[in-house]
Amino acid sequence: MRVFVAGGSGVLGRRLVPQLVARGHQVTATTTSTSKLGFVEQLGADGVVMDGLDPLSVGEAVAAARPDVIVHQMTGISMAHAGKPDLKHFDRWSLPTIRLRTEGTDHLLAAAEATGVPHFVAQGYANWNGIREGGWVKTEEDPLDLHEKTPAHPAMAALRHVEDAVTSAGGAVMRYGAFYGPGATDDQVVLVRKRQFPLVGNGTGYASWIHLDDAASATVLAIEQKARGVFNIVDDDPAPAGEWLPHLAACAGAKRPVRIPPWLARLLAGQVVVTMMTEGRGFSNAKAKRELGWEPRYPSWRQGFKEGLA
Template identity: 40%
Template sequence: MRVLVAGATGVIGRRLVPLLTAVGHEVVGLSRTPDPRVPGVVADALDRDATIRAVCEVAPDAVVHLLTAIPKTINPRKLSSDFALTNRLRTEGTRNLIDAAPGARFIAQGLAYAYDPAEGLADEDAPLWRDPPAQYAPVVRALTDLERQTAEAGGLVLRFGHLTGPGSVYADDGSTTQAVRAGKMPIVGDGGSVLSFTDSHDAATAIVAALDRDVTGALNVVDDTPIRFRDWLPAYAAKLGAPEPKRVPAWLARLAVGSFGVAYLTRLRGADNSRARLCLNWRPRRAAMLEETA
């Protein structure tokens, strides 16, 4: 199968390309600038005409959409501007890629931590955040649009959790790891957010599995060990040899990180991976995040 990977040099893409090649697929990358690590075509996915020309040249049997433009360090108070380009890639970019390869298998990257806050783990039938903080609202709208377009194209959205592995914010040089090491990440309020992680290798194996199955809709691709933020952060700090995290009341944290920053640390809902395990015959193979080396 000829597979076009849009975002082949990202956190997931760099793990996906060698796996696809190993199982016999022909891989072509799509990027804005040439990259010697991945043979491919050059086009800005937001340039509709250029994207259609490039993708038609490849004539892929499948398209994997992993395009994002997320800053290495995110300012919660400026989330809407930090994610503006990523939101466009999830809306305009998705439309361009789908229109450029009609009939191709289409798999797109979604999020498993954008569910409406509620008790218990969310399955795929749970709604995305219906009344999110103002800074997060454009992100949820873009995700909703990406999922709608993908469904109309008969494709599949893989909702990944908080990505770990090389190049992620949890890598040794990642922004979250650095903040924890510096003692700059506190437990806010009750620290009630439930975190579902996805190792980038596990994300890649789920994509490989999905290419061989006629599965549509959306699937949660997360690990088996959701954990409360208030439990995860002290354990992660101890693993890194970092200072014990401070506790900060929500009202005080809101002054520094805004309503989204507080919601991110107190209200996120974890995700259930049962459907992905069943539909893709997929299992997360990497150890839980706290058992891995950062």
């Protein structure tokens, strides 16, 4: 197939494009900078510069590529786009990604409709943001938590927009867990080694992780099978912060993280961080396994962290 990967030079795109190429697909991958065109071409794709927030730029790029499927992997969470991570002011820090998940999604869907692209796959998110009711592990049937009246709300509402818009168009949304793998957790590991990544309270909040290569392989299956609907793309091992953070520190050769009370974390890092570490919900990958026939190469972050940081 001809596959158009919007955001092909990003942290996931650079793992996805080679997998698509290896399976015989013709890939056009976008980047926001001419300086990255050579890198995209080294991955095996035809590179194109595109501004995901400019409907004319998006329309021209899609029309020229004539794809069979559009894959939306555009985010703005890199240092170049969003600056240093600032979870205390989550709404400000995530604004570039919010716009790409609202305006950018709409521009890509409009371009797909205008040029007759029959299938669409988009990036979603499933880490700590399941509804904070009932059990600690959520399925696709459980709603995402919109975190209303908190700085996380605009970003959560943007995720809802992606899911509503893409599924209404007959596409698939891949709710990826927290990424780890080449280039995905470098900033977190630096903080862990400096003992600047504390554990909040009892660390009871759950998270779900996914290795970049596993996220890419699930996406390839969704593309090839013309999947529809929402899929949690996470590993087999949702776990509380009290388990994964000390393990990450041990794998990084760092001392055990310090523990701070929620009231202090709220002052230092904001409510979103406290919620993540004390109330977050993990996710189940049963649907993706069942309907896509997907099996993660790294079934647990326990193995993945150890291998990646050895």
